[in-house]
Amino acid sequence: NEAWAKVLSGATVVGISRRGKWIVVELTCSRDAKRSARDDRAPLRVAATHPRLLVHLGMTGQFTVNPAADAVPDHTHLVFDLANGTQLRFRDTRRFGSVELFPDAAAVEAFLDARLGPEPDATDPAAFRTAVRGTARTLKAILLDQTVVAGVGNIYADEALHRAGLHPERRGKSLTDAEIERLRGFVAAVIAHAIEYRGSTIRDYIGGSGLRGRFQDEFRAYGRNGEPCLTCGTTMALVRVSGRASHFCPACQPAVP
Secondary structure: OHHHHHHHOOOEEEEEEEEOOEEEEEEEEEOOOEOOOOOOOOOOEOOEEOOEEEEEOOOOOEEEEEEOOOOOOOOEEEEEEOOOOEEEEEEOOOOOOEEEEEOOHHHHHHHHHOOOOOOHHHOOHHHHHHHHHOOOOEHHHHHHOOOOOOOOOHHHHHHHHHHHOOOOOOEHHHOOHHHHHHHHHHHHHHHHHHHHOOOOOOOOOOOOOOOOOOHHHHOOOOOOOOOEOOOOOOEOEEEEEOOEEEEEOOOOOOOOO
């Protein structure tokens, strides 16, 4: 992309952060140097810019660093030439991922703020309680709504609900204050635990370091349909909620409290 090349040529990565399921890559680069029109002997004036790359890995997106001479595999959609002769490559076999270029921090923040609620470990108890109790939607639908809490996907919604002892089909308005606070705590705990274990390798997910995730070894609900509950021994069940497979224990997570 010629426009991207013009902005990113010579850029340096100075920071990487996360917001929900998005990765924010902060760059620093310089626009074309311009000399004062009044005095050709004046020093060059360089305007620094701080663009951002906003990355969503989707289900199979992956960044790897490879020698430039290595063959580029299929489904590689973006290649950055690095100063040391290697390449940073973005590969996504299922094409659900994305990489977008933003001019500055404010543009990225505006984009994300319009789409995301707070991080799981930064939810305000009163605001979370209002969001849950103020709707007749199912708990599974509420947790998957990124404007309520950012970064919770299908796996982690199941895991949080199981740990909180709440059925995925319970309606938000039916919960007590204690149940809502318990759910809020387990959402934060599950996400923190999953990040510590580098996520979940279900099929082909591998991090950029080449390491598989390990949180799948910690599952207490997701994918355990037909297996005994690790808490009480009851056979785990499966139901579709909001179009998503939802795994739960009928005993630990009763449909009627």
